[in-house]
Structures are given as C-alpha cells and as structure tokens.
Amino acid sequence: MPEHVMWFDEIALGDIPQVGGKNASLGELTRSLKAGGVRVPDGFATTAAAYRSFVEANGIEPAMRSRILAYRSGDATLRETGEAIRELFLASDFPAAIAASILEHYRELGRRAGLERLSVAVRSSATAEDLPDASFAGQQETFLNVAGERELMDACRRCYASLFTDRAISYREVKDFDHLDVALSIGVQRMVRSDVGASGVMFSIDTDSGFPRAAVISAAWGLGETVVQGSINPDKYLVFKPLLAGAEGEGPSPIIEKTLGSKAQKMVYSRGGHARTRTVDTSEAERRSFVLADAEILTLARWAVRVEDHYGRPMDMEWARDGETGELFMVQARPETVQSLKSGSRFTLHHLRGSGPVLVTGAAIGDSIAHGTACVIRSAADIATFRDGAILVTEMTDPDWVPIMKRAAGIVTDRGGPTSHAAIVSRELGVPAVVGTGNATGALAEGQALTLSCAEGDTGRVYDGTLAFDTEDVDLGALPPTRTKVMVNIASPAAAFQWWRLPADGVGLARMEFIISALIRVHPMALVHPDRVSDPEEAAQIRELTRGYEDPQEYFVDALALGIAKIAAPYHPNPVIVRLSDFKTNEYAHLLGGAAFEEAEENPMLGFRGASRYYDDRYREGFALECRALKRVREQIGFGNVIVMVPFCRTPQEADRVLAVMAENGLVRGENGLQVYMMCEIPSNVVLAGRFAERFDGFSIGSNDLTQLVLGVDRDSAQLAALFDERDEAVMAMISEAIRKAHEAGIKIGICGQGPSNHPEFAAFLVGEGIDSISLNPDSYLRTVPRIAEAEQGRSRG
Secondary structure, X not given: OOOOXXXXXXXXXXXXXXXXXXXXXXXXXXXXOHHHOOOOOOEEEEOHHHHHHHHHHHOOHHHHHHHHHHHHOOOOOHHHHHHHHHHHHHOOOOOHHHHHHHHHHHHHHHHHHOOXXXXXXXXXXXXXXXXXXXXXXXXXXXXXXXXXHHHHHHHHHHHHHHHHOHHHHHHHHHXXXXXXXXXXXXXXXXXXXXHHOEEEEEEOOOOOOOOOOEEEEEEEEEOOHHHHHOOOOOEEEEEEHHHHOOOOOOOOOOEEEEEOOOOOEEEEEOOOOOOOEEEEEOOHHHHOOOOOOHHHHHHHHHHHHHHHHHHOOOEEEEEEEOOOOOOEEEEEEEEOOOHHHOOOOEEEEEEEOOOOOEEEEEEEEOOOEEEEEEEEOOOHHHHHHOOOOOEEEEOOOOHHHHHHHOOOOEEEEOOOOOOOHHHHHHHXXXXXXXXXXXXXXXXXXXXXXXXXXXXXXXXXXXXXXOOOEEEEEEEHHHOOOOOOEEEEEEOOHHHHHHHOOOOOOOEEEEEHHHHHHHHHOEOHHHHHOHHHOOOHHHHHHHHHHOOOOOOHHHHHHHHHHHHHHHHHHHHOOOOEEEEOOOOOHHHHHOOEOHHHOOOOOOOHHHXXXXXXXXXXXXXXXXXXXXXXXXXXXXXXXXXXOEEEEEOOOOOHHHHHHHHHHHHHOOOOOOHHHOOEEEEEOOHHHHHOHHHHHOOOOEEEEEHHHHHHXXXXXXXXOOOOHHHOOOOOHHHHHHXXXXXXXXXXXXXXXXXXXXXXXXXXXHHHHHHHHOOOEEEEOHXXXXXXXXXXXXXXXXXXXX
C-alpha cells in the first residue's frame, strides 16, 4: 500500500514523483544539510498517492476530464473551467485514513514544538513543479498561519483545488503537461515567526548577469510573500562566495553590495476574521534600517554555498528569521532555472547607439533592449486590454499576469525587486524588465513610445522615444590567446558584473571618482567638516544621504569600499588596479558641499589635482577616507588583489609624500602584499622613470594626459582636436622610452585607454615595444584582442 504522509526527514530528491519538487527539496534539506548547520523547520508532506486517492474516492476525475475537454474545444472559458474544477475539490472530503494520518502528523509536530495549537505553513508542491527546466513561481497556493485541525484540513483541500487555478491551467497548457497526469503534494511546515521578524529570497548566482560567484539576498520585514509577490522593494545584499571559505566569525567579510530598499509594507498575522494574514505599513525606523546585520548576511550566504554544493547547481532559496528567537531558517530551495542554463562562452550584447531623456529607472532584469508603446494597466481585471508587443507598465505582477507578460516587448513595474514575481517570470520568458521604479504608472503615459534598456548594468532605464540599438552575438571560444595581458577598464560598480564572461586578465583601471560622483555624491571634506557647508539645501541633502550613519565619514568609506569591492569581484584573483581620486577642482566643486572646499582655477587640468591633493591640508583628511576604504576592501572584505594607483604625480619627492600619507592611514607599500602603481602621464614620469620605479611597483601609461602634455594640446579643445593624437611621433617616442625604462628597472608597465581599440597600428606598436598589459573598455575588448594577437604573431615573424 503506498504511503500517504511522510516526514521531511524521510524524503529525498529521488521522491519528486511522490511529493513534488518543493517538498522533495525540503526533505533533502532536512536530511542532508540540517546536520551541517542549515536550519530547516520541521514538517511533513502528503504524497501524490494521497492526491490520487482523494480524486478516486470522491469520483471527480470524469467531471475534471470533461471540463478540460470543454475548455480545449472552446465550449468553456478558462475562468469557467478553473472555477468548476476547483469547486469539485472544495466540495469533496479526504478519505478517513488519509485525514487521520495528516492529523496525527500535525499533532506530533505540535508535541515536538511543545504547542497544542501549532501554527503551520501549508504549501502546494506539484509533481511537475520546480524541475530544472521549469519554474512555476506561485502557480499553486500557500496558506500561512494555519492553526487547528479543522483549519489544517480546509487548507489542505484548498491546496488540492489550487492545482486548477486559472494561471496553473494556462501554464500547463503552454508547457504541454497533461492536467490529469500532474498530482499535488501538500507540505505542512512549522511556521517561523517571521511575521515579527523578517524573510526573503536568496540565489546562489547573480540572477541578472549570471555571474556564478555571487550570492544575492533580498530581505524584508514580516512574512516573505511581499518579496516573492513584488509588492515591496526589499533590501538587496550581494556576497562574493569564494571569500567565504573561513569559518563563521573568522576570515574576511565579503559583502560587496548593500542596497536599502523602501520596504513600505510588511505582511503579518491577522488578529481575527477569516484572513490569516494582513498587510500593514512599516514604521519609519523599519524603512530606514537594513533588515539583516552583516553576520546574518554572511550566515545566509554560507548556507547558499552549502545548498549549491550539495545540489551541484545554482539554487533559488527562501529564508526566514524568527522574530522571537532571532534564529535564521531555510524554508525552501529549488533549482535556479534561467541563468544556470545559459552558456558561459556564447552570449548576446546589446548597445544603444544614442541616448535620450530618462523617464524612470529601476532594477534591470535581463540584459537586452526593447522598443514599444506603453500599455499602462493598474488592475488584473483590465489585462484583456493589453496590446501585443506593447511595453506593459503596472504596479506589480502576480501569476494572473503571466499570459500577457509573455506577449509584452518589455515590462516596467512600480514595485518589486530582483527576486519579485515580475523579475522571475520576465527572466524565464526572456522579456526585459525594469522593476521597482517607484512611479512608472504615473510617469509613463498610455501609448507613449519608449525604449527599455537593461543593457547598461544592473540599473534599468526607460527612455522617451524609440532609440536605435545594435545586437552582437559573441562566441568567446573564438578569441585567440595573447601573450600580452589584456585587461578591462571598469568605472561603474553597476556595470561590473555585466562583463564577467570576458576572459580578461583583471582590471587595468577602476576610476574611484566615478563611484564618488555617481554613488556617494558628497565632497569627502564636507563629511569631515559638515559645519563648513553653508548652502542649507546641500546640507539637508548630505544629512539625508548619511542618515543611518552615526559618523557621516563612515558613509563615504562604506559606499566607496563596497563600490570597489563589486568591481573587484568578477576578476578575482587577477589584479584590479584602483586609481585614487583624480577630480579637477571644478569637478570636486560640483559635488555636494564641494563649493566650500574648492577654489576656482584658471586651468584645473594643470592645477590642484591628483597626487598634489593627497598630502595637502586642504584635502588630506578627505584622502584619509579614500585610504580607509581601500584598506577595508583589501583587509576586511578580502580583495587582496586590489592594487592602488597614484595619478598625476609630478616629482619623485611628491611620490614620497603621498606614500608617507598612505602609510599613516594604514596603506604601507609591501605590507599585506600591497602594491602601489603610478600613472605614467606626465613627461617628468618618463624622463625620471628610473627614480619613480624605485618608489612604485608598476606604471600605467595614461595616454590622454601624456599626449596633451607632450604636444601642448588641450585635450578638451574642439579647435585643436585634429592635433590631439597618441600616434604622434613624439608621443610614441615617450611611450617607447617609458616601456624601456620600466623594464630596465624590473617593474611592470601597461596602458589604459582607447588608443589600442581605435587604432590597430597603435596596438601593434605597443606589442612591438613589449608592453606588459593593455587595458580596454569592455565594449572594445572583443574586437581588439584579435588585433593584439595578430600583432604578436607579426612580431614573432619579424
């Protein structure tokens, strides 16, 4: 006689035909990973045999089959069909033996917890659900905060009925599953008191880029349905998995992103009435606080690694934190079904040819670009008005929206994060989406022509009008090997993961000033001396940005460290060369609070910039914050592959002063493996290269400034643009001398700039001179590597 009810610790992955993917996974977690420290709430599951016994005992199969045939022949609508079949289940009773077994398991679960009326979560697990090639996100029902025997049996009956929700029927039709071949298992699991705690979703792979070495965690207050549904914008955390090797409490803390979500609402238990849960507004303190402490983020990430290692594939997981005990629990794990199936060597790139007004921004889902007119729909009751090929604009989606989501050119939502329903389904359907914009339904007009771009990193943008774009198919297997190290220039942390598939030898230039201007936005000295910011509006903006930090200086250090770490992660353990800030005074002045600390200069390009700022009392305290951030990246977060580079260093004596100030702030060249490079971009750097080489571990040629200073041509002058050329004989002579002197001194030398990308003969010249590395913008990497390989072959033949 087949079993009808099984404890989770009796279930393994091989039991999917009996208990479905969701419950088999819970059983596998309980059996295999609980002993290793992954906490899983106790529970049990009914089997597919119990479902079939229910159908047979109540004699409802003929009626179910008749209703399906009527739907397929067009004699009944989807809504009529689903409603009729669900009513068959709701009017039926469990066979006595199965009901008794369910209730005895529920009582035993209560005895184990020491509670007579235990609250449980009752979840549906279809036997075709959560298999590696399909994701049934939310296709069947889950019932939370179920307490009492009668309530439990009612929830079980409703789970069976939910196998025939309209969305489940339509999904199986698309997937060509036989409705009557699919059975349903019910999972009954002790409720974690996340209603007074927190919960969320976790992936062991970056779901947007497919970067496999990051764990992505979403977190919100209360029950997790708000995150899964996408009804709120959750916190987001990224952890670099390879640096988690140390035991808990030991080793680095490789958190590389912490984004505070608005978390406007939370789901909690209902205090009365028929509904078991209700949604309430969060407090101001909850909205402004991160849900998870760093130690909890790292614990969850370690669990993600253990689960992924056990299953041997990227995983999609749900977690919860009990608000009464503070304990974390893993409440679900299933295969990730989108990025893990993509090739690591073949992919498609999309490039906008131009730009336009940005109407809204949000989290980018996918990496493509779409055109279409806006179709603004605020209620699921109006989805019949959707126009095929339009861009769907709505507050949020749930499984009822799937039929029109697959007909959309793109999707834009007001609410939700990277793990919301809209995000999950968009990835599976291959439809680009921008989620969590906050105001798309108000900002985008019905019928407005739009361009939706998810091809610019993890920030998605919706542009006004129809912008042209190019599509490029890439096969990395066709790239030739090179002796010259080929690196990439990365400015934005948001775009860092976009290029992880490129076989680059590291980052040749990461510009610190981009992180400061785009993410931090505040002049560092304004955080050291906020009392000197006289503009009331700017002072208010600074207070708002730094809210949540007791010391505003920590805001700068934290944001800069995380930005650098995110850039470093995709290329670890290869070198990542981070250039210290190289704003000109006019650029510094445009930062919030900057006007109070910068004097106007006639020629900022040749003025108070680069190395000269770092030891000067006018900026020395701001430079200390840069050093603190770099020290944190290397020693606390764990990216010892980060190399520090000093820009615009005019004399060897100035180099000594900069290195001394760095040492005062804990960055000692040679200590903990720290290497310090110098931008070779001033003629004095070449003339005195031997002396500079005594002070630095490597050079990187800055061809823009070097060309400007060798030729005496303002690089920003439109009138002199024709004279500005790094291929000029004098410039090439300087570069040749710099390479020769660096090698004579025994240090490495590379170049970062567009010259090798734009001019094949310039790349051939650099190779011929024996340069150690060439760093390219990522979008030119694919076309330039073959040119470098060709130049190397020509040199060998020569």
